[in-house]
Amino acid sequence: MENREQSDTLSSVNRALTLLELLAENSGLTVTQLADRLRTGKTTAFRLAKTLTERGWVEKDEEMRYRLGPALLSLVPPDQLGQGLRHLLRPLLEELQDATGETVHLTILRGRHVVYVDQLISPKPVHSVSTLGGRSPAHCVSPGLAQLAALPSEALDWVLDAALPPYTERSLTDPGAVRAELQRVRQRGFAINRGAYRAEVGGVGAAVLDDRGRPQAALSVCIPAYRMRNDDLTAIGELLKVKVVDAQQRIRLHRRPLTELP
Template sequence: MENTADSPGSRTLSSVDRALSVIELLAENNGLTVTQLANRLGTGKATAFRLAKTLVERGWAEKDEELRYRLGPSALSLSPGVQNGTDLRRQLYPILQELQDATGETIHLTVLRGRHIVYVEQLVSPKPVHSVSTLGGRSPAHCVSPGLAQLALLPEAARKWVVSTPLRRYTEHSVVDPDAVLAELVRVRERGYAINKGTFRADVGGVGAAVLDARGRPRAGLSVCMPIFRMQSTDLAEIGNLLRTKAVDAQRRLDLGLHVPGW
């Protein structure tokens, strides 16, 4: 019998698997070096470099001046969040601007896709220390505030589906126990906004709220993102209530079909 583990077909599938793993890693992180890619893939640096170089040549990744790899235009063009979020960006940009004017922090507009959120718009904080995400990139919904805010408003069956598979722990603060996640979603639903204190990236947190559709289902997420050290001196309840108000304003804009002139 042929040893499929050593067959040419098996090696080809392994390469495809690794390339897809690189794309997933780039979608979940704001830039990774070759060394970081190699460590997370469990491969040598030479292999990671060849994979990244191939993806760059095909437009699926790009390398910045700091030699970090990020998602490229080919990947971003296929992102359902970017494709379907165009109208959201046009209609909700004034809301995002109002949130940044009020908080001075980075503002994100996201959509829920399965167990992840996809970033469709971002206004970066003008402060020297701030958080930046990748448009078209993904974050685990159970670890970030706009994800929790949207998950909390899903039907019970959908919430249980989210925790039906083992949840990955990203930091020591990540909540991965299914019952604990479901309990947190109940609290988020009652409060009207979610708070993340370093559950995805240890030094970054945020507050998020969901924008609803006519059926009361999550259509998008609004969030205020900031370094953990600034969260400690910030009135998070005030930001949460502001987000709740702006989420209602956003829903109204979407229902009316308002657009920003010039888009």
């Protein structure tokens, strides 16, 4: 009996890992397609996908197709995230710093946090510094809000399903309030943080999207709270919108085969 239970457990683990591998190789698969490729029944495939979805390792889109979810990124060490993007987008960070004079960041959404993969520090006497590989709660910082606003509904539901801890009096802790703020982010095309994570620091961020409109990274400008003025924030936000379009074009060209490049 014990050997049989162990065999059943190993079989389930093997199927779950195979399911993840299938999703890594495809842009999205339905339950029927998963069942066919796993050579199992639709009920079994559904249960596997549902379990992985509840853990955030898999997500289901509006077309009922399953894809890899945000929690899988938690398995990747911070120092291995975003190295290619860091090299590719560094010129844009330099342009942003030249234009604003403030600290600029490149971040990647990792589960419920953003990870800092590159930064250029402001030359001004008062500035903010983050640790490369360090994390900030996505719901409290501008690059996090910008990327959350671009997530599919199932992935966003997973992020907001956990408790949202407060860090300052400006932190949003109610999922409904976060959703309302994300709607404002979508409308204007960039996010603004006015001290929701650290009271003395705010910023403006915009998401770099892939061809499906999902977040790959975010560019952001970090500003001491006393230097934040509404007109400046709007101008920085509009500048970021231009830079993320440039970033998306750079990524797109970089991924094309050399024979297709002009």
